[in-house]
Amino acid sequence: MSFSQQQVLALAPDAASAAAGKKLARPGDWKNLGQNDSALWGHCQGSALYQVKVDRSDLTGKCSCPSRKFPCKHVLGLLLLAADGGTAVPAGAATPDFVQEWLDKRQGAAVKKAQKAEAPPAEVDLVAQEKRAAERRRRVAAGLDAFELWLADLMRQGLASLTQEGAAPWRHQAARLVDAQAPALAGRVARLAELPGSGTDWAPALLAELGKIGLLLEAHRRLETLPEDLAADVRHTIGWTTSTEDVLSRGEKVSDRWLVTGRQVDEEEKLRVRRFWLQGLESGRSALILQFSVAGQPFSSGKEVGGSLFPGLVVDAELAFFPSAWPQRALFREQRGSSPAQVNLPGRMTFAELFTDLAEALARQPFLDRFPVLLPAVVPVIHAGELRLVDGEGRAVPAWAADPWRLVAVAGGRPVGIAGEWSDRRLLCLSVQRGQRLEPLSLENET
């Protein structure tokens, strides 16, 4: 697999690691460098001599240093040395034992996992399971009823008073929803605390959010009568989870060459969520892969969440989708290989087409909060200090990018391909097409 510097830097867990990795991308700091079709390896002189290796199939690396970051700066340094076909790492060598053992171990783990996914589910105590599920349903229903009462009362009393009350009422309601085992809804409610008084349009924005929650509560009350897929969306939006095994064995399966189009990290207290948007180059399907990091630990990087993904990578894989009326979130069921590829960004040429797609998606799944966007030809501009994207018909949407000026500079007033997501009436730009390469727009959210 060949890869670019930008793609390697996109793997960095934070900006500090990226900078440290760059400093180690000097042959003078390395010994015993080598690479072949399966792996890259070398010894890096740090506080001690560290053994560094990278699996070429997915650019996952391992290092003997004590860093808790993943990948560490040594792995990044090694990848950067070999990036863009660099000659600093001699090619064609036989895989050394310490690398081969690790590759074998990875391969073995992948086989075991696949076997586990294929294996029939272990026998479970169905009666006890159903009893636990019924108890949870009861607790969730009771919790949602109480929350709806509070919301209705808020509507009667008026939102104006909220500006004086701060975050306390929202935190209190969120905590009660956590107790009622509705964690996803609890998180959504906790985030609303930022809205009251936050700008001139805070009241319509808050009302819209509360209204959607109101619809969700209403839908939950009628869960049994909803189509199965939509019911799954409602449950998921409230906080029910679907096990990985269930998704891998029963989810809708789609095989394709999947282009990673964007990456974004969101942080909530102790949890960090890394989202990757994928686009099937043949099926035209989009998919969302989530990776999680709890309390500063490395992001989950198992095979089912794709290992090391980065914008511009094309993964030949079978995905299994979570049940949904508009399936987006998915897991990797099988990866057959991956490599950064030169592609022309697919997608919609005008916003009119894009928002027609969005309308169709919302018609099927009204609780969608993010929608993937691929625009092969839009012009980023700064207007009154704010970023906008303008399509070929002269239509503009508000946009956001970690470094808007970089985006505007790259485009230079001419159409470029942009991948991102539509959420909350603005377009979050995640990657830009340069030549035939997709480049992530920033690591900023990971610092």
Added chain:
Amino acid sequence: MSGPRLADVALLGTSRQSAEAPLPEPLRAVAAALPEDLDSGRRLLLLAGLDAVYRAAGYLPGSHALEVPPEDTRPAPPEKAEGVLAEILAQGHRPLLHWTLEHLDRAGLRWPAAHLPPLLEQGRSVFRGRLDLLGRLLDRRGAWLASQHADWAWALTLGATKDPNPTTAWQEGDIETRVRAFASLRQADPGAARDALAAVFKQDKAEARAALLACLRDGIAPADESFLESCLKDRSQLVREVAKELLLLLPESAWARRCRERVFALLRRSAPAAGGGLLGGLKKILGGAAEVPTLVELPEEADKAWEEDGIVLKAPQGIGAKAFWLAQLVATVSPRLLAEHLGLEPAALVETFARHEWNEPLLVGFARSTAYVGDRELAMLVLSVLAKPPAKMGVLFYENTRELSPRLFSCLTAEERLRLCTQWLEKGVPPGIEIREGLLPETFTFEAARAFLERLKPAIEAFRRSNEFHLPFAPMMLLAATALPLELGPDLDLPVLEVENNDRVKYYYEPARKKFQEIIHLRQRLAQEIPL
């Protein structure tokens, strides 16, 4: 009904206002499915939910008229070079950035678009002396970008976008643009330039006045005297100092004559003792030291007339008033005229000043007048004294020599400067010298580079063996890192010293060595990606 109107209801609450509100036509049928007896709060909540989803699905973008900027005139560097350029920018090492700009310019390339914002963020001062070059590298896209960001407006008048009309630049530009425009005006028509400056002089801030006034050095003539004299009364000390500097270049000006008379009356050769003529002559033949000039006692109180000629009367804390006055007075006389008055060759004069009981103010004054007149030969003499200062020099000496040494260096040729620095590697950097940008030439010849490295490596070894904590030649190393020819290859690798149990090496030498190697490495990478 629009969103904000529903929000108005929600702000007040349904206990004060009906939850019923007109909805968009297609939503009315949906809303009709809600039970009649629904609680007003819940009803508003659900209507808001329907409205929110309806609006999200029917989002209509606004319109925006695009202006297509002109195409760049130069090609972009290869994409592979962008990573190195970004790292060079992140280094924040100005000489390296300047070297990089020169390299791109020689390759006929522009700065890569993706890295234009951080380049513009550096600010104008980083590119002082390279603004035309920067203008070429920003090209049209850089100028277009700068035109959209208030903090980058300084870049609008550079290179490709430079205003071709110097009058407009002089009237409307920022200070650096105005200085450049004024300098070209001065070259074209010295008298008209001076009159133009005099007409607007009082409207500018002190720093701008000083910078513009300094441009009169080019083509200075007796016709400038009257304006310069008027500047001696300027409210800013900075401007008065520039005026004195320029009047020093007009030896027949009234100010120069007044100052000469004043100083010549204070300083004279002592009369030869009886028979001293012969003995003195014999002594001179044998190379004995010249006689020390007599300094007529300075008055206890300063003469008010001095102040009118630009002498500052109040001495700063820690400096004796008389020494302070004497240094300034000596600085008002052209150094060669002073030597002539005392009947000494300049070298002998510097030597005798160094031995004088008032050596500190005499040397400071002489150094300043030398720097002001820009006399290369005298500058070399003064620098040799600064390199080996007499004993017991104080604040007056060191504060002034630190300020003046860059100006004295600028009187020398690049080769002379490099030769001095190379000597200092061997003999130690003099305490009165501050190593700043511009001290070393921007490029070393092979021969000079080899000589520099040949002395640098023993200097490093000497540091390792010494007990010194300070590494005085570290700034010189970093300046040399952008000037040494890359073709020297492995010769550019500095020795790696053992850091274990050696804090001096760990905290002083190693950081400087790493930075040096990092700069060399970045240059090598760029030269590899963009060969010339």
